[in-house]
Amino acid sequence: MTAPQEGIFVEEPPCNTFLEYDLSPGGEPARVRAAVAAGLGLARQDGQHLVVGFGDALWRRLAPGRAPEGLRSFAAIGETGGQHAPATQRDIWYWLQGPCPDANFDLALGIDRALRGVAELKLETSGFKYHGDRDLIGFVDGTGNPKDREAKAAAALIPGAGGGAFVVTQQWVHDLPSFEALDVGEQEAVVGRTKVEDIELEGPAMPADSHVSRTDVSEDGVAMKIYRRSAPYGTVREHGLYFVAFACDLHRFDIQLKRMYGLAGDGLSDRLIDFSRAVTGAYWFAPSDADLAAVFGTTG
Numbered sequence: 001m002t003a004p005q006e007g008i009f010v011e012e013p014p015c016n017t018f019l020e021y022d023l024s025p026g027g028e029p030a031r032v033r034a035a036v037a038a039g040l041g042l043a044r045q046d047g048q049h050l051v052v053g054f055g056d057a058l059w060r061r062l063a064p065g066r067a068p069e070g071l072r073s074f075a076a077i078g079e080t081g082g083q084h085a086p087a088t089q090r091d092i093w094y095w096l097q098g099p100c101p102d103a104n105f106d107l108a109l110g111i112d113r114a115l116r117g118v119a120e121l122k123l124e125t126s127g128f129k130y131h132g133d134r135d136l137i138g139f140v141d142g143t144g145n146p147k148d149r150e151a152k153a154a155a156a157l158i159p160g161a162g163g164g165a166f167v168v169t170q171q172w173v174h175d176l177p178s179f180e181a182l183d184v185g186e187q188e189a190v191v192g193r194t195k196v197e198d199i200e201l202e203g204p205a206m207p208a209d210s211h212v213s214r215t216d217v218s219e220d221g222v223a224m225k226i227y228r229r230s231a232p233y234g235t236v237r238e239h240g241l242y243f244v245a246f247a248c249d250l251h252r253f254d255i256q257l258k259r260m261y262g263l264a265g266d267g268l269s270d271r272l273i274d275f276s277r278a279v280t281g282a283y284w285f286a287p288s289d290a291d292l293a294a295v296f297g298t299t300g
């Protein structure tokens with residue numbers, strides 16, 4: 001039976017908190033297991049969900065023999081100094097979704113206390129809903145996702161992993177003034193969809209270097225679908241998108257990212273990276289509930 005962490009597919013909660021941890025020196029597997037179990041066991045409010053993921057190196061230590069084929073760390077894409085996606089692979093990733101910020105804050109505090117002395121918090125970001133499902137650039141984000149639960153599961157869950165999923169996270173910092181300096185038609189050419197109605201550009205109107213053209217990929221007739229669950233984040237001074245996506249195979253992320261960064265051999269890159277830059281990048285494994293129960297004695 002397939003039993004993914006339920007929060008992966010729950011799309012309603014408006015408040016998101018993302019936490020990334022690095023293991024502290026001397027974080028022995030037994031201590032890490034106990035600390036992660038304590039975090040997973042914390043009380044949650046109605047409608048609150050917790051998803052946990054692990055970096056390749058830690059998961060192999062915590063759960064020998066339970067790593068899905070192909071699990072690996074994120075590697076930087078492109079040249080440092082130029083447009084590139086940096087690698088900031090860490091050990092543990094938490095995604096808290098809830099109806100309100102206070103519930104997420106309490107749960108995040110509890111998780112952090114459970115991990116004290118075992119792992120160190122390296123990134124904390126709160127994501128919110130922006131004018132429905134829009135990204136801060138003003139375009140709807142998520143339309144191209146698979147539609148029903150079955151199609152989402154097919155895109156997100158690793159075959160034979162009981163409901164486990166690969167995850168990519170990247171924190172993107174937007175340059176809104178430069179994007180907003182474009183007129184709406186030019187913005188639409190960058191994204192590949194219309195801004196207000198959210199309709200995909202067609203035929204000659206769709207540029208080959210639009211974001212949709214670079215990420216809507218098929219190989220041997222198979223659409224390389226992923227399931228995106230990103231959230232806008234930030235303050236007036238710094239803001240952007242905490243990009244989160246799930247996939248059945250890391251290759252799907254690799255190919256989309258290579259096409260975005262001009263490394264797919266066709267001489268094209270994604271116009272969107274002229275207006276936003278990735279400042280973190282990591283691949284995670286979100287184990288199935290059965291794997292979580294086996295390793296930690298509790299589920300997500």
Ligand code: HEM
Pocket residue numbers: 135137139140141142143144145170172191193211212215216217226228241243245253256257272276
């Ligand atoms: C600054 C960061 C990003 C922003 C603001 C952004 C925004 C958007 C928007 C507005 C759309 C069109 C609506 C939709 O279908 O959701 C879209 C589509 C899409 N994006 Fe992104 N995105 C970002 C990064 C990424 C990254 C890093 C990837 C892949 C690793 C990606 C993969 C996709 C895919 C697969 C689609 C759907 C294409 C289709 O089949 O129509 N995006 N994105």
